[in-house]
Amino acid sequence: MSMTDPIADMLTRIRNASMVRKKQVLVPYSNIKFAITKILEQEKYIQKTETFEDKFKYIKIKLKYDNKKPAITSIQRTSKVGRRLYAGKQDVRRVLHGYGISVVTTSRGVMTNKKARKLGIGGEIICEVY
Numbered sequence: 597m598s599m600t601d602p603i604a605d606m607l608t609r610i611r612n613a614s615m616v617r618k619k620q621v622l623v624p625y626s627n628i629k630f631a632i633t634k635i636l637e638q639e640k641y642i643q644k645t646e647t648f649e650d651k652f653k654y655i656k657i658k659l660k661y662d663n664k665k666p667a668i669t670s671i672q673r674t675s676k677v678g679r680r681l682y683a684g685k686q687d688v689r690r691v692l693h694g695y696g697i698s699v700v701t702t703s704r705g706v707m708t709n710k711k712a713r714k715l716g717i718g719g720e721i722i723c724e725v726y
Contacts, residue, residue: 602626604673606633606655607723610642614659614666625653631706632699632722633657639697639708641668641725674698674721684718696726 606623613621623629625647633645633655643658660667675681683689683700688709691698698709702719712719 601673601677603629603632603722604676607671607673610657610659610668611671614661614668617661617664617666618659620656620658622654622656625655628701628706630655635697635699635706635708636668636725639725641671641697669726670696671723671725673723675723681721682718683721685712685716686718688712688718688721691724692726696724698722698724 602624606629609621609623630645630647633642636642636657637645641660643660645655645657647653647655688698688700691709694710699722700707700709700712700719701722702712702715702717704715704717706722707715709721
């Protein structure tokens with residue numbers, strides 16, 4: 597089976613692992629996936645993210661729970677392989693009235709929708725988390 601969307605795969609692994617209250621989840625490494633997990637860590641949706649190498653390079657994601665409730669209520673892939681979703685600087689919208697975030701790839705790297713709005717730049721909306 598070939599994987600057409602590695603980012604969607606990573607988000608699904610995080611979603612599934614947090615539903616069954618796993619402490620951590622492993623995903624194959626890529627720069628973009630590591631950048632996304634770093635943002636999730638900064639925004640306090642996951643405890644910690646780090647890379648390690650076995651035969652291949654992996655990202656180890658330590659999941660976060662608030663009294664047994666997962667910190668991530670929803671994690672959704674917005675831009676898909678068949679239908680990319682871009683937003684101009686004026687179209688980068690808020691998620692859940694500002695309670696959630698979306699991860700955006702811009703010309704200045706991967707960042708949250710809040711930072712992209714502050715910098716006045718748009719980009720491809722990767723996913724939404726709340």
